[in-house]
Structures are given as structure tokens and as C-alpha cells.
Amino acid sequence: xxxxxxxxxxxxxxxxxxxxxxxxxxxxxxxxxxxxxxxxxxxxxxxxxxxxxxxxxxxxxxxxxxxxxxxxxxxxxxxxxxxxxxxxxxxxxxxxxxxxxxxxxxxxxxxxxxxxxxxxxxxxxxxxxxxxxxxxxxxxxxxxxxxxxxxxxxxxxxxxxxxxxxxxxxxxxxxxxxxxxxxxxxxxxxxxxxxxxxxxxxxxxxxxxxxxxxxxxxxxxxxxxxxxxxxxxxxxxxxxxxxxxxxxxxxxxxxxxxxxxxxxxxxxxxxxxxxxxxxxxxxxxxxxxxxxxxxxxxxxxxxxxxxxxxxxxxxxxxxxxxxxxxxxxxxxxxxxxxxxxxxxxxxxxxxxxxxxxxxxxxxxxxxxxxxxxxxxxxxxxxxxxxxxxxxxxxxxxxxxxxxxxxxxxxxxxxxxxxxxxxxxxxxxxxxxxxxxxxxxxxxxxx
Numbered sequence: 001x002x003x004x005x006x007x008x009x010x011x012x013x014x015x016x017x018x019x020x021x022x023x024x025x026x027x028x029x030x031x032x033x034x035x036x037x038x039x040x041x042x043x044x045x046x047x048x049x050x051x052x053x054x055x056x057x058x059x060x061x062x063x064x065x066x067x068x069x070x071x072x073x074x075x076x077x078x079x080x081x082x083x084x085x086x087x088x089x090x091x092x093x094x095x096x097x098x099x100x101x102x103x104x105x106x107x108x109x110x111x112x113x114x115x116x117x118x119x120x121x122x123x124x125x126x127x128x129x130x131x132x133x134x135x136x137x138x139x140x141x142x143x144x145x146x147x148x149x150x151x152x153x154x155x156x157x158x159x160x161x162x163x164x165x166x167x168x169x170x171x172x173x174x175x176x177x178x179x180x181x182x183x184x185x186x187x188x189x190x191x192x193x194x195x196x197x198x199x200x201x202x203x204x205x206x207x208x209x210x211x212x213x214x215x216x217x218x219x220x221x222x223x224x225x226x227x228x229x230x231x232x233x234x235x236x237x238x239x240x241x242x243x244x245x246x247x248x249x250x251x252x253x254x255x256x257x258x259x260x261x262x263x264x265x266x267x268x269x270x271x272x273x274x275x276x277x278x279x280x281x282x283x284x285x286x287x288x289x290x291x292x293x294x295x296x297x298x299x300x301x302x303x304x305x306x307x308x309x310x311x312x313x314x315x316x317x318x319x320x321x322x323x324x325x326x327x328x329x330x331x332x333x334x335x336x337x338x339x340x341x342x343x344x345x346x347x348x349x350x351x352x353x354x355x356x357x358x359x360x361x362x363x364x365x366x367x368x369x370x371x372x373x374x375x376x377x378x379x380x381x382x383x384x385x386x387x388x389x390x391x392x393x394x395x396x397x398x399x400x401x402x403x404x405x406x407x408x409x410x411x412x413x414x415x416x417x418x419x420x421x422x423x424x425x426x427x428x429x430x431x432x433x434x435x436x437x438x439x440x441x442x443x444x445x446x
Contacts, residue, residue, distance in 0.1 A: 011397065012036070012037070012038065012039055013037065013038045013039075013089050013090065013393045013396050013397050014038075014039050014040075014041045014087075014088040014089050014090075015028075015031065015038060015039070015040050015041065015088050015089065015090050015091065015092055015393075016040075016041065016042045016043065016044070016072065016076075016087060016088040016090070016091045016092070016107075016112070017040055017042075017043045017044075017045075017054075017091075017092045017094065018043070018044045018069045018072065018091060018092065018093050018094065018095055018103055018107075019044070019045065019069075019092075019093065019094035019095035019096075019117075020043055020045035020047075020050055020051060020054040020094070021045075021050065021094065021280070022276060022279070022280055023094040023117050023144070024045075024054075024092065024094035025054065026379060026380045026385045027092050027094060027115070027117075027385060027388070027389050028040050028054070028057075028058065028092070029379050029385070029386065029389075030379070030385075030386050030389035030390060030393070031058060031389075032057070032058070033379075033386065034390070034393075037390075037393055037397075038389070038393045039058075040058040040060060041060065041061075041064060041087065041088050042060065042061075042064035042065070042066070042072060042075075042087050042088055043055065043058075043060060043064070043065055043066065043072075044066040044067070044068060044069040044071065044072040045066075045067065046067050046068065047283040048067075048283065049283045049284030049285075050283050050284065051065060051067065053284065053285075064087065069095065069103055069106075070106075072087075073106050073107065073110070075087065076107075076110055076112075077110065080110060086110065086111065086112060088112070089112070089113060089396050090112055090113035090114065090115060090140070090392070090396050091103075091107045091112045091113070091114055091115070092115045092117075093107075093114060093115065093116040093117060094117045095117075096190060096197070097117075097119060097121075097122050097191075097197050097198055097203060098122050098196070098197060098198075100116055100117070100119070100120065100121045100122070100126070100130070101121045101123075101126035101129060101130060104116055104121075104130050104133065104134075105129060105130065105133045108130075108133045108134055108136075108137040108139055109133065109137065111137060111139065112139065113139045113140035113141070113142075113392075113395075113396045114134065114139060114140070114141050114142070115141075115142035115143075115144070115388070115389075115392045116130075116141070116142070116143060116144060117144040118143060118144035118145060118146075118206050118207050119198065119202050119203060119206045119415060119418075120143060120206075120411055120412065120415050121415075122197060122198040122202065124416075124419055124440050124444065125444055127412055127415050127416075128412070128440075128441075128444055130408070130412075131408050131409065131411075131412045134408040135408065140392070140395045140396050140399070140400075140401055140404070141401070141404075141407070141408045141411070142388065142391070142392040142395065142404050142406075143210075143406065143411045144207070144388065145206075145207040145210045145211070145388075145406070145411070145414075146207060146380070146381045146384035146385050146387070146388050147207045147208065147210070147211045147341075147381060147384055148207075148210070148211060148214055148384070148387075148388075148405070148406070149383075149384045149385075149386075149387030149388040149390075149391055150356075150374075150376075150377075150381055150382040150383045150384035150387055151374040151375050151376070151377060151382070151383050151387070152354070152356055152357065152359070152374040152376075152382050152383075153211070153382075153384065154374075154387070155359070155372055155374045156215075156343075156345070156352060156354065156359060157214070157215065159352065159361065160215050160345065160352075164349075164350075164363075165347035165348070165349050165350035165351070165352070165361070165363065166347045166348030166349035166350065167323075167325075167347060167348045168215060168216060168325060168345060168346070168347050169324075169325050169326070169346055169347065169348060170325060170326050170327065170345075170346040171212055171215060171216065171325075171326075171327040171328070171343070171344070171345050171346070172327070172328050172343070172344040172346075173208060173211070173212055173327065173328070173329045173330075173341060173342075173343045173344075174329075174330045174332070174341060174342045174343070175204070175205050175208050175329070175330065175331045175332070175339065175341055176332060176335030176336075176337040176338070176339065176340060176341070176342070177204060177331060177332065177333050177335065177338075177339065178333070178335055178336070178337060178338035178339060179258055179259070179333060179334055179335065179336070180258070180259065180263075180264050180277075180338075181277070181333075181338050181339065182233075182313060182333035182334075183233070183259040183264065183304050183333075184264060184277045184280075184300070185204075185277075186200055186203075186204070186309065186311055186313070186333070187233045187259075187304045187307050187309045187313075188261070188299050188300045188302060188304065188307055188309075189280075189299075189300070191203045191204070191311065192299075192307065192308065192309035192310070192311065193308060193309060193310055193311070194310055194311055199311055199312065199422050200311035200312045200313075200315070200331070201226070201228075201312065201315055201317070201331060201418055201421060201422055201425075202415075202418050202419075202422070203311075204331060205315075205329070205331045205418075206414070206415060206418045208329055208331070208341070209317065209319075209329060209414055209417055209418050209421070210411075210414040212319065212327045212329060213410075213413070213414045213417060214406075214414075215345065216321050216323065216325050216327065217410075219321040219322045219323035219325060220321065220322050220413065220433070221319050221320070221321055221322075221413075221417045221420075221433045222320050222321060222322050222432070222433055222434065223319070223320040223430055223431065223432055223433060224317065224318065224319050224320070224417060224420045224421050224424055224430070224431050224433055225317075225318045225421075225424045225429075225430045225431070226315060226316065226317045226318070226421040226422065226424040226425040227315070227316050227425060228312040228314050228315025228316060228331075228425055229312055229313075229314070229315075230309070230310060230311065230312055230313055231313055231314060232313055232333070232334075233304050233305065233307065233309055233313055233333075234305065235305055235306065237305055238303065238305030238306070239253060239257075239305075241253045242257075242303065242305070245303060246302060246303055246306045247261075247295070247296065247301050247302055247303060248260050248261040248262050248295065248301055248302075248303060249261070249262065249295055249296055249301060251303060259304040261295050261300060261301045261302075262295065264277065264278075265277070265278045265281060265286075265291055265294075265295060265300065266288075266291055266292065266295060269286055269287065269288055269291050270288065274286045274287075278291060281294045281298075281300050282294060312331075312425075313332075313333040313334075314330075314331065314332045314333060314334070315330070315331045315332075315425065316328065316329065316330050316331075317329040317330075317421045319417065319421075339381075340355060340356050340357070341355070341356045342354070342355050342356075343355075343356075343359075349363065349364050349365055350362050350363045350364050350365075351364075356382055357373075357376070357382070358371055358372060358373050358374075359371070359372050359374075360372070391403050391404050391405070392404060413437075416433070416436070416437055416440070417433060419436075419440075420433055420436045423436065
């Protein structure tokens with residue numbers, strides 16, 4: 001096996017990035033903000049302009065820039081054979097969800113530490129295969145559950161773990177996806193169809209379920225129930241006044257539609273705004289011409305009521321834990337807030353109420369209320385993206401999984417809870433989590 005790098009206290013951790021889209025760029029931003037700690041040295045990205053922009057931003061040697069992850073894997077194998085070392089210390093896996101299993105297994109087999117974007121994988125079998133591969137390779141494994149790693153969440157977690165408010169008995173957590181965010185990602189976008197990605201509770205909210213499990217640990221989920229559906233983004237809900245229009249650019253009521261692609265993408269470009277979500281539409285920098293072309297010909301310009309989508313636009317999940325504690329989670333598309341979660345944590349001697357920016361702690365014994373304003377470090381998810389990379393880099397540098405405050409078996413368990421919740425929604429039954437896991441393991445072992 002090739003030599004393990006990054007084992008000295010002052011050694012720079014080097015990373016490969018597989019997939020240089022939105023998530024890849026957000027994670028790689030840590031290397032730009034902390035250049036003495038981490039450097040991106042090799043990438044794989046199929047889109048030419050995206051690849052070129054990323055290469056320039058990180059000053060990557062062109063010999064280590066690949067258009068296909070399998071080419072990067074091959075070059076790595078050749079380097080290991082010839083020089084006895086890998087191309088980098090770790091790999092950031094930020095490809096489409098259905099590709100996670102193949103990429104993780106391939107690079108884990110070569111001994112790379114892995115940071116995988118959420119979700120772990122899109123099928124139960126793939127999740128178990130990743131767990132087995134990580135354990136077999138003995139590598140550091142990080143999961144894109146970025147909500148754990150923001151200063152906001154860390155501050156709340158510290159209070160939860162301290163026990164100063166007593167025992168955590170109940171959690172209420174809401175994920176307001178946002179009306180145009182849902183239309184962009186889950187009606188027109190990459191996560192619109194379960195068969196091509198996964199169900200929306202997994203693709204959007206697996207890190208919310210993980211956060212609830214994290215706060216209520218060491219207790220584990222025992223029973224789960226869930227309800228939800230695709231309620232609005234269907235042909236039956238299309239306004240009659242829209243007539244036969246299939247695209248927003250030709251719709252007679254486009255100006256009055258909250259989901260107008262022109263409003264979501266074209267109007268911002270006209271104002272010089274080229275960030276998310278319009279930045280995801282084209283390879284390279286969005287402009288009036290290329291965005292207009294996408295809206296006239298591609299999926300992002302289609303009417304949301306004529307799109308080929310099938311994932312839930314609202315869902316609730318109820319979880320009972322082995323400690324007797326309970327949690328409820330709501331994911332809903334129809335909000336003005338964009339992913340600014342609201343959370344209430346109820347303890348025996350107090351409560352915490354937060355909105356991902358600030359949180360207020362009330363101590364029932366003294367009546368004292370204290371409002372906290374954790375610093376938002378930027379970089380996405382209130383600093384969670386950078387926080388995750390910081391933890392992963394430190395884990396790699398010190399070869400210490402504990403720096404991530406999780407491990408692959410725990411990641412698998414929270415994903416199993418998400419799969420169990422979706423099973424409950426589809427079957428209309430409360431799911432026993434222990435029995436569910438046992439049945440899954442038995443079925444996959446056949």
C-alpha cells in the first residue's frame with residue numbers, strides 16, 4: 001500500500017476534488033481561505049469551462065486536471081505503482097448523488113481519505129457497501145452533513161452536551177426549502193425524479209435527520225412515522241389561464257407566476273446577479289445569451305406544472321428514540337425563507353429556540369433568557385461548509401477520525417432512519433427502526 005501522507009503536525013493536507021460544481025466549489029473554498037492548511041492539487045470535472053475556472057482559481061497543474069474521475073483514478077494508480085504514493089491525501093466526492101458509491105469505493109480502495117457530499121448514497125445497498133469499504137480501508141471518512149459544523153450548531157451542541165438545561169426530551173425542526181429553491185432543484189433540476197437521484201427527504205433533508213440524531217445521541221431511533229406527497233407541482237394544478245404553454249418564456253401569465261423561470265433566472269442576470277441558482281444553469285459564467293438559450297430549450301425553462309418531477313414537496317417525520325425522547329421534522333417547499341431552519345429544543349429545565357442565525361436559551365429555574373449570536377463564517381450553511389472542511393483536514397492531518405465527531409457507522413444509521421421514514425410514508429405504517437435495519441441487512445446478505 002502507498003505511503004500515508006499528512007502525518008506531521010505542520011504538514012499541508014492535499015486534496016483531490018471529484019466534481020467541481022456548486023458543492024465542490026464551496027468545499028474547495030476552504031483551501032483558498034486557509035492556504036497553509038490545505039491545497040487542492042488535482043481535480044476531475046467533465047464541464048470544460050467549469051474545469052478551467054476551478055483550475056485557475058486553485059492554480060492546479062494542468063497535468064493533474066482530468067475530465068473524467070476514472071482518468072484521475074487511473075493516473076493515481078500509476079503514481080502509486082511507480083512512486084509508492086498517492087496524488088493527494090484525501091478526495092472530496094461532490095459528483096451527482098447516484099455516483100457516490102462508485103467513486104467512494106474506487107478511491108477508498110486506493111487508500112484515500114474520503115469526504116463525501118450528502119447523501120451517502122441513493123440506495124440501501126450502496127450505503128452498506130460504502131460502510132464496508134471505509135472500514136476495510138481503514139480511512140478517515142467525512143460526510144457532507146454540514147449542519148453539524150457551523151458555529152451556530154456547535155454552540156447549541158455544547159449546551160445540549162453540557163446538561164445545564166437538563167435532559168433533552170423533544171426537538172421540533174423545520175426545513176423551509178423555499179418556493180423558488182424547490183422549483184429550481186426539485187422540480188426542474190437534478191433532484192426532481194426519484195429514479196434519477198433519490199426521494200427528496202434523502203436528497204434535501206438527510207442532514208436534518210442526522211442533526212436530530214446527533215443532538216439526541218447516544219440514544220438511537222426506535223420508531224419512525226412519516227407523511228407527505230407531491231401536492232402542487234403537477235399538471236392538475238396548472239392554472240387554466242396558462243393554457244397550452246409549456247415554457248415560461250411563452251406563458252401568458254408568466255408575470256403572475258411565483259415559479260416563473262424568467263423571474264428566477266433571467267431577471268437576476270439582467271441585474272448583474274450571477275450567483276446561485278442561475279450559476280448552475282450553464283458551464284462557465286452565466287450571461288443574458290446563454291441563460292436565455294437554456295430557458296428556451298432546457299429543463300430549467302419548463303413550466304413547473306409541465307415538468308417531469310415526482311418527489312415530495314412537503315413531508316413530516318416523527319421519531320421516537322431509545323431514551324424516550326421524541327422529535328418531529330418538517331420539510332416544506334412553500335416558504336419565503338430559503339433553508340433557514342427553525343428549531344425548538346425542549347429540555348427538562350429549559351428550552352432553546354433558534355433560526356440558524358441566532359438562538360435564545362431559556363432556563364426555567366431562573367427565568368433567565370439569553371440570546372446568542374454565533375459568528376457566521378460564510379461559505380454556505382452559516383459556516384458549516386468551511387467547518388466541515390476544517391474538521392476533515394484536521395482529521396486527515398492527525399489521522400484521527402474523532403476530529404469529525406462522527407464515524408461511518410453513525411452516518412449509516414442516520415441514513416437508515418431516513419430510508420425508514422420514507423418506507424413509512426409509502427406504506428402508511430409506523431416503522432420499528434431496529435427491525436427495519438435487521439430486515440435490510442438480512443435481505444442484502446442474500
